[in-house]
Amino acid sequence: MDQSDVGRLLRDAGTNAALAWLLVAGAVVVSMANLALGQQLWALFAFGVALVGAFPALARRSPRAMPPWEVLGLAAMPLLGRSVGNGVVADVTTYLAVAAVALLVAVELDVFTAVEMNYRFAVLFVVVTTMAAAGVWAVVRWVADIYLGTGFVVDERTLMLEFVASTVAGVGAGVVFELYFRRVARGRERLDLEVDL
Template identity: 50%
Template sequence: MSGDVTDLLRDRRVNAVLAWLVVALILAVAAGSVVQGELLWAGFTGALACIVLFPPLAYRNSQAMLPWEIVLLAALPVVGRLFTTVPVTGNLATYLSVAAVALIVSVELQLFTAVKMTPRFAVVFVGVTTMAAAGIWAVARWAVDRTLGTTFILDPALSEHAIEEALMWQFVASTVAGIGAGVFFAWYVGRQVAVARLPEEVGQ
């Protein structure tokens, strides 16, 4: 029995170290975005890091981290967008990043609260959360365009109809990415997440 406890603690420490390393990578991406002048994207990346860090801050325990695989999955599109130079690829990374936020929120609810989702509900929840996050992201870009004169959405070279059509396609792409993230979440939580990472044990 003591051996099982030792293995459990070791696994928890390893998971925490790996998750913190990925968080450091996300923060580095945020800093890189600031250097490149991508302040809006830097804010999005910083918000992602804050969401990931919510459990250890709330429980005041550095080991109360999400599974490192989930954190890495959320970080990949963020890192990819920083280094891409192709607009289509950049947009795809944005959609995946929005879905990653919804995925992180869903995993945190599943692991660190009393909320338990069935696989079907998880797919719907992550999809809807992604749509909500995409809406907030669109409003943020619109607000920056209005206040700073940028062209994230309000591009003078495009007609109002073209802007609306592009925005709707972004919502469609984000929804598809969210449904994909929901399917992954349902599979991962159902098969891979250990009970050992629940807050009752993390807080001990």
């Protein structure tokens, strides 16, 4: 099997669906592991990634209607890094995880709906979605601290640095979305969806 055969195999709709479902299952495992370790918030976040990843298949009632596996891989890797890392590694993977979820949403909109975004809007959409997700995540952590005592203690400066880091990660995710997933991976063409967009 040469390199072109491997490339064709990885772009096959059935292979894509199988790899994507493995990554969704991995996110569920990470969620359960975090729950067992008492990390309720990261368990919720990992489960959310799994749910967003599986949403197209659930909505379309087709196990083959999955986003490109590379996108799910980008969303799942920070979950694993956040689960096993600490300190700076955990912080960096937090920003990457938030940006990856925004990227996943953008790719799903692009691939599974009639929404079409030009380059500037696609990048802006991913950045704004990342910023919104970071804000929602901060509120979720604050509410969890109030009701679950999770220890969310952060000053205003630290919170603003989190938002800046998430925005930078969002810009990176927006560029990745446009340059790779729209121009190289060509999600719509390779998934061979049998449903109307």
